[in-house]
Amino acid sequence: MALEHRFLFPLPNGLHARPASHLEEIVRGFTAAITFANDRTGRTANAKSVLALVGTDTRHSDPCRLVFQGADEEAACSRVVSFLSGPFAACDEPLVIETPAASDELRLPRSLNAAGLQRFHRGASACRGVGQGRAMVIGAFVLPPTLRTQKAGDSAQEHAAVRAAAAAVQNDLERSLNLARGTEAAVLKAHLALLRDPALAEQIATQIGSGRTAAQAVVAAIETHAAILRQAESAYLRERVLDLEDIGRRLLEKLCGPGGGPQTPAFSGPVVVFAETLTPGQFLALDRRLLRGLVLGNAGQTSHTVILARSFGIPTLTGVSPAALAVAPGAEIIVDANLGLVVSEIPTGVRCWYNREQAKLTCIAQKLASVAAQPTVTRDGRRIEVAANISSAEEAVTAFAQGAEGIGLFRTELLFMNRSEAPGEEEQYAQYAAVVRAAAGRPVIIRTLDIGGDKPVPFLKFPPENNPFLGYRGVRFYAEYSDLVRTQFRALLRAAALGPLKVMVPMVACLEEARTAKRLFAEAQQELAAAGVAQGHEVPFGLMIEVPAAAFILDELCAEVDFFSIGTNDLTQYFLAADRENPKVANLYSSLHPGFVRLLQQIVAGVKARGRWIGLCGEMAEDALAQPLLIGLGLDEISLAAPRIAATKAALAQLASADCAALLDRALHCTTRDEVAQLLGARPVSSAPLLTPELAAIDVDCRTKEEAICAAVDLLHVAGRTTRPELIEEEIWQREDTYSTGFGGGLAVPHCKSAHLTANTIAILKSRQGIEWGSVDGQPVRVAILLAIRADDHGKEHLKVFAKLSRLVVRDEFRERLLAETDPAALTDFVLTALNS
Amino acid sequence: MRIVAVTACPTGIAHTYMAAEKLEKTAQALGHQIKVETQGAMGIENELNAADIKAADGVIFAVDIAVEQRERFDGKKVVQVPVQDAIKDPKGVIARLG
Numbered sequence: 001m002a003l004e005h006r007f008l009f010p011l012p013n014g015l016h017a018r019p020a021s022h023l024e025e026i027v028r029g030f031t032a033a034i035t036f037a038n039d040r041t042g043r044t045a046n047a048k049s050v051l052a053l054v055g056t057d058t059r060h061s062d063p064c065r066l067v068f069q070g071a072d073e074e075a076a077c078s079r080v081v082s083f084l085s086g087p088f089a090a091c092d093e094p095l096v097i098e099t100p101a102a103s104d105e106l107r108l109p110r111s112l113n114a115a116g117l118q119r120f121h122r123g124a125s126a127c128r129g130v131g132q133g134r135a136m137v138i139g140a141f142v143l144p145p146t147l148r149t150q151k152a153g154d155s156a157q158e159h160a161a162v163r164a165a166a167a168a169v170q171n172d173l174e175r176s177l178n179l180a181r182g183t184e185a186a187v188l189k190a191h192l193a194l195l196r197d198p199a200l201a202e203q204i205a206t207q208i209g210s211g212r213t214a215a216q217a218v219v220a221a222i223e224t225h226a227a228i229l230r231q232a233e234s235a236y237l238r239e240r241v242l243d244l245e246d247i248g249r250r251l252l253e254k255l256c257g258p259g260g261g262p263q264t265p266a267f268s269g270p271v272v273v274f275a276e277t278l279t280p281g282q283f284l285a286l287d288r289r290l291l292r293g294l295v296l297g298n299a300g301q302t303s304h305t306v307i308l309a310r311s312f313g314i315p316t317l318t319g320v321s322p323a324a325l326a327v328a329p330g331a332e333i334i335v336d337a338n339l340g341l342v343v344s345e346i347p348t349g350v351r352c353w354y355n356r357e358q359a360k361l362t363c364i365a366q367k368l369a370s371v372a373a374q375p376t377v378t379r380d381g382r383r384i385e386v387a388a389n390i391s392s393a394e395e396a397v398t399a400f401a402q403g404a405e406g407i408g409l410f411r412t413e414l415l416f417m418n419r420s421e422a423p424g425e426e427e428q429y430a431q432y433a434a435v436v437r438a439a440a441g442r443p444v445i446i447r448t449l450d451i452g453g454d455k456p457v458p459f460l461k462f463p464p465e466n467n468p469f470l471g472y473r474g475v476r477f478y479a480e481y482s483d484l485v486r487t488q489f490r491a492l493l494r495a496a497a498l499g500p501l502k503v504m505v506p507m508v509a510c511l512e513e514a515r516t517a518k519r520l521f522a523e524a525q526q527e528l529a530a531a532g533v534a535q536g537h538e539v540p541f542g543l544m545i546e547v548p549a550a551a552f553i554l555d556e557l558c559a560e561v562d563f564f565s566i567g568t569n570d571l572t573q574y575f576l577a578a579d580r581e582n583p584k585v586a587n588l589y590s591s592l593h594p595g596f597v598r599l600l601q602q603i604v605a606g607v608k609a610r611g612r613w614i615g616l617c618g619e620m621a622e623d624a625l626a627q628p629l630l631i632g633l634g635l636d637e638i639s640l641a642a643p644r645i646a647a648t649k650a651a652l653a654q655l656a657s658a659d660c661a662a663l664l665d666r667a668l669h670c671t672t673r674d675e676v677a678q679l680l681g682a683r684p685v686s687s688a689p690l691l692t693p694e695l696a697a698i699d700v701d702c703r704t705k706e707e708a709i710c711a712a713v714d715l716l717h718v719a720g721r722t723t724r725p726e727l728i729e730e731e732i733w734q735r736e737d738t739y740s741t742g743f744g745g746g747l748a749v750p751h752c753k754s755a756h757l758t759a760n761t762i763a764i765l766k767s768r769q770g771i772e773w774g775s776v777d778g779q780p781v782r783v784a785i786l787l788a789i790r791a792d793d794h795g796k797e798h799l800k801v802f803a804k805l806s807r808l809v810v811r812d813e814f815r816e817r818l819l820a821e822t823d824p825a826a827l828t829d830f831v832l833t834a835l836n837s
Numbered sequence: 838m839r840i841v842a843v844t845a846c847p848t849g850i851a852h853t854y855m856a857a858e859k860l861e862k863t864a865q866a867l868g869h870q871i872k873v874e875t876q877g878a879m880g881i882e883n884e885l886n887a888a889d890i891k892a893a894d895g896v897i898f899a900v901d902i903a904v905e906q907r908e909r910f911d912g913k914k915v916v917q918v919p920v921q922d923a924i925k926d927p928k929g930v931i932a933r934l935g
Contacts, residue, residue, distance in 0.1 A: 738847050738901075743924050749851045753878070776925040787850055789878075799850070799879045806854035810924065811862075 002069040003077040008061050009038075010089055010581065015058035017240050018186065019088065020050045021193035025418065026083050032070025034080070039063040049199040050190075054240060055228045078464070079456070086454030086468070087417065089581065108339065109726045110733050111710035115349035121324035123295065123317030125337040127310040130358050131292030133270035135331045135344065138278060147256060152213045161214040162204055165254035170195055172250065176284070181394055183311035187243075187280050187304045194247050200225060215255045222248035242303050246279035267291070272333040272342075274325050280304040288312055293335030295342050297325050317342055339726065353710075360714050367718065371653060372403025372646035378631060379688070382657035385637035386649050387443070389617055393434040399642040403649055406443035408565065408639020409504075409617040410435055412488070413451055422459045422484055425491045432495035443500050445565065445615075445639075447544065448488055448517075450474050450506035459484075469573070474507025474544075479516050482523075489524035496536020503539060504565060509547040514560045517541075542613075546570040551599060554606040564607055565639070568618030572596060591620040592676040597629065597667050604633045615639060624651060625680045631657050632664030650720060654688050654759070682792065688759035690801060691832060694719050696764040696824040705781075708771050709733070709750055712786040715763040721788070724756040728788065731756075742775025745815050749806065751787035760798040761788045762805070764818075764827060783818050785809065801835055808834055840864055840871040840934065841885050842897040843904050846920045849877035856899045856923040863927035876905055885909065895934035899923035 011019055027034050027047045034047040038056045040063060045052035047066065058064060068077045106122060152158055170192065177188045194200065203224055207217035226241045267290040275282075276297040283294075283305045294309050294316040309316040315337035327333070327344050334343040334354050343350065376386045387408030388399035396407060415423050415431060436444055451457060452473025453465040460481060465471040478485045492503050505517045521541055528535045542563035545551060548571065557564075568591055573580060575596055578588035590596070607614040615637035620626050622640045630638055631652065640648060663679070670676045695715050702708040709732055717725040731752035735741065742748040763786040770780025787802050808814045814834065821827040842860050846852035857873040864871035874885045890896070890909055898904055898917040916933045923930050 735848055739919075739921060741851070743852070743855060743921070749855075751848060751850050753848060753850070776921055789850065796879050799877070802850050803854040803875070803877065803879065806851040807858040810855045810858050 001073075002067055003073050004068075005066045005077060005081050005084075007064055007066075007084060009058050009064050010060070010084070012060050014060060014062075015053055015056060017050060017054055017190045017194065017243055020053040021190050022088070023053065023080075023083070024048055024050050024193060026080060027076065030068075030070070030072050030076035030079075032068050032073040032076045034069075034076060035067045037065040037067065039065065046198065049197050050193045051197045051199040051225050051244075055199075055225070082454060082456040086452075086456075106340065107726075107730060109710065109729045111706040111729065112339075112350070112353055114704060114706035115353040116347040117343065117350045117353075118347070119345045120341045120343045121320055122341050123320040123324070123337075125316070125340045126296075126306045126318045127294075127314060127316040128338050129293075129313065129315035130338060130354065130361060131270075131272060131315045131335045132354065132358070133272040133290070133292035133333060135327045135329055135333045136267070136271045136273050137325065137327065137329055138273055138275040138282065147213070147215050150213050150216070152208070152211050152216075155208050155211075158208045158212070158214040158217065159205065161255060162208070162218065162251070165214070165218075165251045166195060166201075168254045169247070169250045181398070183307055184284065187308060190304075191243060191247055191280070194243060200247075215252055218248055218251045218255065240304075242277060242279050242305060245277075246281040249279060250281060272335050274327055276322075276325060278305050280308055283308050288314070293317075293333065293337070293342075295320055295324065295333075295335060297322065356710075356714075360718060364718055367720075368646050368650060369403075371650045374649070375405060376649045376652050378652060378660075379654060379656040380658055382631065384631060384635065384652065385443070385615070386645055386652070387445075387615070387617075387637055387639040388642045388645060389639050390435075390642070393431045393438075395642065396435045396438040399645070400438060400440075400442070402642045403645045404442075404642055406445075406637070406639075407435060407439060408445055408615055408637055410444065410446040412447060412449055413455065416449055416451065416457055417455060420458050422457075422487070425487050425494075428488060428491035429494050432492055432501070433498055436495050436499040436501050439499060441499060443502065445502045445504050445542070446492055446495075447504045447506055448475075448478075448485065448492075450544075451477075469579075475505050475513045475517055476507060478505075478513075478520060482520055485517075485520050486524045486527065489521050490528055490533075493524055493528055493535040493539060494533060496539045497534040501536060501539060502542055502563060504542045504544060504563075506544045506567070507547060508543045508557070509549045511553060511556050511560065514543060514557055518560060545603060546574065548575050548599070551603045551606075554603065555610065558607060558610040558612050561612075563613040563615075564603075565615040565617050565637075566600065566603060568600075568616060568620040571599075571618070572620075575599060590673045591618075591623070591626060592680070593673045594667070594670045594676055597664075597670075597676060600629075600633055601664065601668060604635060608634060613637075622648070624648075625677065627651060628655055628660040628663050628680065629667060631655055632660035632662075632667075634661075654720070688721075688761075690760055690798060691762040691764075691828050692719070693824040693828050695721075695761065696766075696827050698766045698822055698824055698827070699768050700765055701769075702765075702767050702771055703769065705736075705771055705773050708765060708767060708781075708784055709736070709786075712750065712763050712765045712784055715765070716757075716761055716786070716788065719761070719763075721758055721761045722754075722756050723758075727756045728752060728754055732786070740774035740776070742773035742779075742781050743810070744775055744777035744779065745812075746770070746779055746782040746819060747809055747815055748773050748775065748781045748784045749787060749809060750784055751789075751802075753789050753791045755791045757788055757790045760790055760793060762786065762802075762831075763788070764831070766818075766822075766827075804835055805831070838869045838894045838934065839892055840869050840895045840897065840931070841889055841893040842871065842873045842923075843876060843885070843900060844873060844920060844923065845876040845898075845900040845902050845904060847901050849879075852901075852920045852924065853877040856920045856927075859924050859927040860897065860899065860931070864931055867928070867931065869931070876900075881905060895931075897923070897930060897934070899930065 035044055036047045037044040038058045041057050043056040045056050173188055173192050180188055203221035204217045207220045222244050226244050229241045267287045270290050270292045272293040274295045294314050296318045297320055315335050317337055331344050376384050385405045387406040388404035389409045391411045391414050453462045453468030453471050462472055495501055508514050540562040542561050544567045545564050546567035572591050576588050578585040580586050580589040604614055613636050616635050617639040621638040622644050667676050700711050702711055713725045713729045716722050722728050731754045732750050741750045765784045767782055770782055773781040844853045844856040853875050857875050860873055872889055875882045896913045896915045898915055899920050901920050918930050
């Protein structure tokens with residue numbers, strides 16, 4: 001008797017190494033034979049082999065079958081089915097794919113052209129940034145000729161050699177894994193799974209059986225599986241070949257000794273690495289402190305190497321031609337992964353251009369870091385806390401480093417999953433304490449166990465459910481599992497003795513549930529008190545708002561608990577009765593549905609009216625379009641993924657809460673989701689002031705018009721008025737090419753209408769020396785006033801200002817004052833006063 | 838002299854208004870009366886109506902692009918110059934009205 005489960009493959013990137021290794025982890029412990037079959041490709045695989053699974057070349061929506069045969073087939077089937085319908089979807093990181101420069105024609109900024117850039121190679125940007133260093137070329141690993149033709153000894157010896165090598169590599173990987181975090185850890189885990197893969201071991205054994213040496217067998221086995229992956233239809237799977245080659249290289253290094261493999265080159269200064277391909281292991285072995293850029297021939301946007309480079313912020317180009325890779329070792333290189341080019345012959349002007357560019361980028365990064373380090377305040381002085389969502393204690397440190405003002409949600413499920421018994425009080429305490437310590441006084445909200453039939457754990461005997469999302473989950477099972485819940489409460493209360501910690505309970509739909517949870521919480525407090533164990537004092541107790549029913553008993557809930565956090569993901573799903581994973585109805589799922597916006601407004605107003613704290617944790621917090629609504633709602637806090645925090649804080653600082661409140665009001669009166677989206681997309685740009693002292697530069701050292709316009713655009717870039725300065729520069733030149741904006745008397749008014757501005761802007765540049773501008777009176781320009789207006793701004797407010805400024809600049813007194821003023825603040829004051837009079 | 842003028846530059850953000858300012862100030866300094874219509878990014882402002890045009894002794898177009906509703910000026914003699922000329926040498930442009 002066997003069990004079969006049919007399903008459509010749910011992951012957008014197909015069954016690649018990472019989800020395959022997660023699946024393998026789930027099935028590993030069962031004795032039953034488990035077969036994975038893809039009915040589209042016709043391939044089958046032993047589900048306990050990551051390579052075999054990946055080799056099925058399974059894509060999104062493929063019809064698949066899992067067959068379970070053996071003593072524990074029922075348990076295996078049920079476990080796997082639950083895993084597939086729940087946590088499986090979370091196995092796959094959303095791929096951040098930089099869309100490579102679509103245009104075949106590269107339009108260089110005018111100023112870069114003018115600086116003398118002539119010879120360069122192009123590439124697709126896989127990680128933005130600019131880097132300079134000396135070239136180092138790294139070749140692929142090839143078995144030395146002697147080893148290629150070596151005769152095998154006793155096959156038992158060769159088998160033993162491979163086993164020893166595999167054990168040594170496993171050791172290395174596990175040691176690195178202990179020190180690794182995040183993306184690096186995920187890659188190492190995937191490699192470990194490949195190393196232990198039965199299909200690979202089988203292939204190596206077969207090769208040894210055919211008379212090959214251990215080293216030859218490894219090369220052959222790797223190549224066999226690599227060949228399968230290379231046939232894959234998805235680029236993503238093809239890029240996994242690098243992971244296989246990495247394992248191969250590690251095994252060969254163990255088998256052939258330290259002289260047998262390429263030495264990890266030591267860097268003596270800043271380096272730009274060139275390689276046709278680079279395995280993730282090779283990348284990780286490079287000295288990251290000195291690695292300034294990576295130039296790759298054949299590495300797709302999603303190869304692990306590229307993903308790693310991105311996670312470390314190394315400017316990276318992919319898809320460069322062989323000619324580009326034939327660079328002289330030691331040559332000075334500039335990698336520009338913003339424009340997508342690499343330069344190895346650097347004229348003086350180009351060197352200057354990039355020195356200026358890098359100084360500017362550093363300045364911008366520092367600004368962002370300092371914004372990230374500040375509390376978030378809107379333009380008109382309204383505070384809002386921007387916190388981080390985390391799933392593990394390790395993430396807390398990074399989150400704070402990236403500007404989190406607190407932890408808005410620590411999901412504790414991961415502590416409980418993939419294990420046969422619940423974590424004990426000590427183990428949990430250690431985790432919670434680590435987060436509180438990392439917070440160093442900042443607020444921390446930890447959510448108690450939020451698990452249901454879709455993410456089952458062996459120690460919670462949930463009955464099979466047809467609809468786990470509407471089933472026994474979150475607070476609903478707390479009464480039945482009170483010991484487990486009290487243990488978690490005790491661990492939390494003890495951690496609360498070390499610093500601020502708030503406890504939050506999920507999925508509450510009614511008052512009874514809130515009271516049940518509170519009762520368990522109080523029992524935990526009493527247990528600790530009776531045992532004389534230190535615990536936090538007056539630890540706030542709060543609820544997630546994710547079940548719509550809770551929104552209509554706020555009065556009663558406010559009387560019971562101290563705070564709330566809105567879980568917009570689940571709240572939206574339950575409110576609109578639409579599964580975001582279901583392609584047929586996913587378009588209904590939208591946090592911008594006017595009904596949902598009204599619901600949010602009702603919730604926040606209701607909670608604030610009763611003097612309670614309310615935050616929001618959910619993807620809506622990361623949506624730049626929705627952020628003004630969140631400010632307008634009057635939330636105390638929003639919590640989101642740590643990497644998005646710095647940019648979010650910078651964006652919120654540009655908003656005026658009064659404008660946001662007005663915007664919310666209009667959104668409440670919209671009738672459709674599209675109306676709301678349009679309203680948010682077209683919001684007036686008057687929040688950011690046209691001109692600030694930051695946008696005035698005195699005594700700038702420019703010699704040419706190209707440099708001056710570039711410098712003026714730099715002011716916009718640093719002030720956060722654009723993220724595409726090269727496009728603004730182009731648009732200014734389009735107007736300039738029509739006829740010069742130098743209208744005489746040493747003044748010029750370069751201007752543009754652009755889709756790449758975040759706000760209408762005036763910038764003033766005073767040059768140290770006169771600049772040849774092609775002015776009507778032939779005189780050099782000393783003051784350039786840049787006028788930049790958003791192309792989609794249909795209002796007249798700022799156009800009127802520009803018109804007035806235009807009239808002012810042809811007046812002698814105004815001109816003389818502009819030429820005389822040497823202080824940026826005084827200059828902007830003067831201009832703004834004149835504009836307002 | 839009663840003068841009417843229209844200014845219109847390519848992007849309609851700056852030069853349209855610079856020219857209007859120069860023509861106004863210069864004409865007034867020379868003792869003339871002047872009304873300048875701007876055709877810019879905000880659309881038509883200070884629009885010249887039939888009465889303005891009928892009463893005008895001279896018409897100036899300081900434009901780099903086509904004048905909107907040009908039919909209003911049918912039958913009138915027009916001095917047409919690029920916008921830059923009006924900015925650089927407004928006196929000379931006005932002098933061409935005779």
